[in-house]
Amino acid sequence: MASIRAPLLDSHSMTAETEVASKQPVFLLDTMSFIFRAYHAMQRSRPMSTRSGLPTAATYVFVNMITKLRADFAPHYLAAVFDVSGAVFRDAKAQEIGVLRRWSSKDKAFVEISYEGYKAQREAMPEDLARQLPYIRRSLEALHIPILEAAGFEADDVIGTLARQASEEGHEVFIVSGDKDMMQLINEHVRVLNPQKDNLVIDPAKVIEILGVPPQQVIDVMALRGDTIDNVPGAPGIGDKGSVELIQQFGSVEAVLDRAEEVKRKTYRESLQQNRETVLLSKELVTIDCNVPIELDLAQMQTTDPDLEAARELFTELEFTSMLRDLAPGIKKPTAELIEDPAAEQITAFFAAAPKHGFAFALDKDARLARSESSSGSTETNAEVAEEEALPPMPTLLDAFEAAEESQVGKEATPEYLGVSVKADDKPELALRLQLTPQLRTLLENEQVPKFVHDWKSTSHHLSALGVTLRGPITDTMLLSYALNPTHATQSLIDVAARAGQPVPASLPGAAHAIQTLTPTLRKEVEEHKLTSVYETIDLPLVPVLFRMESSGVRIHLGALDELSQRFGSEIHRVSERIFILADRRFNINSPKQLGEVLFTHMGLPKPLIYGKGKKISTAQDVLENLAEEHEIAQLVIEFRHLAKLKSNYVDALPLLVDKDSRVHTTFNAASTATGRLSSVNPNLQNIPIRTELGREIRAAFVAAPGYRLLSADYSQIELRLMAHFSEDPLLADAYRTGRDIHTLTASEVFGISPDKMDKHTRARAKAVNFGIVYGISAFGLAAQLSIPQGEAKLYIERYFARYAGVKSFIDRTIEETRKQGYVRTLFGRMRPIPDIESRNANQRGFAERTAINTPLQGTAADMIKLAMIAIDRKLAEHKLRTRMVLQVHDELLFEVPEDEEDAIVPIVKDSMENVVTLKVPIEADLSFGHNWRDME
Structure with a gap:
């Protein structure tokens, strides 16, 4: 399809522009270098794939990199240079090497070994990366960036040739690459640009700073040190430091070889003398050929606007939502006229049609959100790949806006206008911007008029702040989309519209129109995927329950937090001082860099594995836990981090969030997790540690108001009970039917210990096995968790499956069904796609299998407690009780109960939770009362 290009210029303007553009810089992209870096970085941080299982991470990062490059430098001339599969001239040249002479420490002499060939040791391209190359090429075509390549030559040679030709014509050249090999091409007109290092520009002076030699000697250094990636042998035993020292001393490879007898270090001297021809051939292999038979075509390389239709087709296929969002304004026009200032007859028409047909509406926050996202750019566009590491998306103004909106829920009256949209029979759709008049208020509160909104709960909070109670049948496009796409990172209106190919809402009428248009489309898909029951019986009726819980909030004892703050502060000081004594110096414990230097350089502790070329030493939790077994300082750093996190995230933060009644109002996210579980933000009250003494403090x-007590209702071992239900394992099911302790039973069956000789430690180990199986734990994972050899852990898992054969059958059956279907479902029908279940990447496939096993259990548990919440909320209203449900944390509900209602509330809560569904084993809920959330009995 035709692309959108700049307007045509007259002959005079064209001449003027040509004169200016003729000396514009030329940007040459070392494409495969960045593709590999993007792939490996994203593999570690966040693998991505479509719902159908197509891997997309490398494509995603690559397109973002191109977008950022164009945004930062606005290149006039840009081309992407690729390697061509097949033999290159270096392959024939490398055959001349024949054998290598390597130093043998065993024989104390140089020995001959066969040379495998140029790049012979390179691993084959990962299958999931190879699948992405056609899409990366398509992305370049859609972005109108030419692809350059030459048969028989590598991309480096094409880049070197074009750089030479462009510089000879008077152009500055920027080679966009992170490869040090490119430094040999640098001169006063040619520079290397490394976007992965904050757009570092490397000129001749910078080459000396980085490598210790000027650009013209880079080849000599590389020839001596060799290249393990490309299997360039070099001079055995002469590494990075030695190669630079020798070239600094002698000036060139040839001079070093000719004067080898002058080299003082014996191993260097003998290596040079034994490998003269190999080193000279290595120099030829590392030298970029700048005379490739390819002609510089600046007209072909001139940048133009993307082919929006091609880009849209590609990004839709790859499910790149925010990229679609950025393209959408120029792609599709609304099917209705969006009227900001409606005439009187249009307003009359709306109020005539709305009571009969229902209407979609949006608040001012929806339009501002759309404008913020459109103007600030997508968070995906801001994602960058640091040196060998993919960074998370950079925060934008949108993030700040959304956080502010959430924090003000129920506190400020923000919107005064609404976007409304109504579709009457055989009439054009009306999408208007209306003031919130008494007539519109009446319509919003009319119980007979259907309403279509996006995020009913948030909308209810905003309308409540304006004195409006939203009533009537509600359709929530956010929850419809969530039922269909639970794995998507966001369910915002603008993203849902973009995924559905609808116009991006950029105004109040536009937002309302998007909701109106999305509703039938999403409803149809929900029906087709058999998700109507999940939406209508769980997700939608839960909204008013969560609205009331958020409005109520939970009471905080500020004095208790103040005492904890002082106590935690003292503990942090104590731990810090002990760390400084052991380290024999003071430093910033919160700095991973300084901590790494202290632990692994100053103190000489065993270094963890080094990932990537950046040689970054990790001080992550797992690294410290491994060290903590033998080194006190690592254990203290873990303790310091735990204390600091609790103090900053909760002890010091919660007092800042309380209202005038000392209550904190969290926001429950009902459409954010792939399993269907709720999450909470501002503050996150679901991540308070319960397994540590400090977390319990x-x-x-969290306390009850005067005259009230807190009631905690917690499902007992619900996921294990669900495993018994799904697997129908006789031993597991019988244990729950007869009331036997499942952890004691497992300890007896797996460890061979009689129940009457069981101690707490052994039962705890059995508990780890039980819950580990639920989460698809491997022998490696269990070994790490129990601090036992991997072989012993493997034996425990084998014994478990031998005794609980039904569980093994359930796991095998679930994985096989997921492979066939590509998704799993909960007991209630909620669906979760598992696209990586067929991945050839063992790590991704293993994670997908574990997810497939756990999702029916965790997802069903999440649905059960949601249904229980709906039932309890209804009964509280029916019995006109003052008891309030204030928190939900995983399998636990927390209530604030008037002391005179305690006897009435217990059977309501217990019955609702235990009879929410009939399983093949009994469901149990443990209830306890207390004046605070810690001391319950």
Whole structure:
């Protein structure tokens, strides 16, 4: 399809522009270098794939990199240079090497070994990366960036040739690459640009700073040190430091070889003398050929606007939502006229049609959100790949806006206008911007008029702040989309519209129109995927329950937090001082760099594995845990981090979030997790540690109001009970039917220990096995968790499956069904795609299998507690009780109960939770009362 290009210029303007553009810089992209870096970085940080299982991470990062390059430098001339599959001239040249002479420490002499060939040791391209190359090429075509390549030559040679030709014509050249090999091409007109290092520009002076030699000697250094990636042998035993020292001393490879007898270090001297021809051939292999038979065509390389239709087709296929969002304004026009200032007859028409047909509406926040996202750029566009590491998306103004909106829920009256949209029979759709008049208020509160909104709960909070109670049948496009696409990172209106190919809402009428248009499309898909029951019986009726919980909030004892703050502060000081004594110096413990230097350089502790070329030493939790077994300082750093996190995230933060009644109002996210579980933000009250004493201390600050007590209702081992239900394992099911302790039973069956000789430690190990199986734990993972040899852990898992054969059958059956279907479902029909279940990448496939095993269990548990919440909320209203449901944390509900309602509330809560569904084993909920959340009995 035709692309959108700049307007035509007259002959005079064209001449003027040509004169200016003739000396514009030329940007040459070392494409495969960045593709590999993008792939390996994203493999570690966040693998990506479509719902159908197509891997997309490398494509995603690559397109973002191109977008950022164009945004930062606005290149007038840009081309992407690729390697061509097949033999290159270096392959024939490398055959001349024949054998290598390597130093043998065993024989104390140089020995001959066969040379495998140029790049012979390179691993084959990963299958999931190879699948992405056609899409990367398509992305370049859609972005109108030419692809350059030459048969028989590598991309480096094509880049070197074009750089030479462009510089000879008077152009500055920027080679966009992170490869040090490119430094040999640098001169006063040619520079290397490394976007992965904050757009570092490398000129001749910078080459000396980085390598210790000027550009013209880079080849000599590389020839001596060789290249393990490309299997360039070099001079055995002469590494990075030695190669630079020798070239600094002698000036060139040839001079070093001719004067080898002058080299003082014996191993260097003998290596040079034994490998003269190999080193000279290595120099030829590392030298970029700048005379490739290819002609510079600046007209072909001139940048133009992308082919929006081609880009849209590609990004839709790859499910790149925010990229679609950025393209959408120029792709599709709304099917209705969006009227900002409606005439009187249009307003009359709306109020005539709305009561009969229902209407979609949006608040001012929806339009501002759309404008913020459109103007600030997508978060995906801001994603960059640091040196060998993919960074998470950079925060934008949109993030700040959304956080502010969430924090003000129920506190400020923000919108005064609404976008409304109504579709009457055989009439054009009306999409208007209306003031919130009494007539519109009446319509919003009319219980007979259907309403279509996006994010009913948030909308209810905003309308409530304006004194409006939203009533009537509600359709929520956010929840419809979530039922269909639970794995998507966001369900914002603008993203849902972009995924559905609808116009991006950039105004109040536009937002309302998008909701109106999305509703039938999403409803149809929900029906086709058999998700109507999930939407209508769980997700939608839960909204008013969560609205009331958020409005109520939970009471905080500020004095208790103040005491904890002082206590935690003292503990942090104590731990810090002990760390400084052991380290024999003071430093910033919060700095991973300084901590790494202290632990691994100053103290000489065993270094963890080094990932990537950046040689970054990790001080992650797992690294410290491994060190902590033998080194006190690592254990203290873990303790310091735990204390600091609790203090900053909860002890010091919660007092800043309380209202005038000392209550904190969290926001529950009902459409954010792939399993269907709720999450909470501002503050996140679901991540308060419960397994540590310090975490439990924070719970003591959550209290009941005077005259009330807190009631905790917690499902007992719900996921294990669900495993018994799904697997129908006789031993597991019988244990729950007869009331036997499942962890004691497993310890007896797996460890061979009689129940009457069981101690707490052994039962705890069995508990780890039980829950580990639920989460698809491997022998490696269990070994790490129990601090036992991997072989012993493997034996425990084998014994478990031998005794609980039904569980093994369930796991095998679930994985096989997921491979066939590409998704799993909960007991209630909620669906989760598992696209990586067929991945050839063992790590991705293993994670997908574990996800497939756990999702029916965790997802069903999440649905059960949601249904229980709906039932309890209804009964509270029916019995006109003052009891309030205030928190939901995983398998636990927390209530604030008037003391005179305690006897009435217990059977309501217990019955609702235990009879929410009939399983093949009994469901149990443990209830306890207390004045604070820690001390419950």
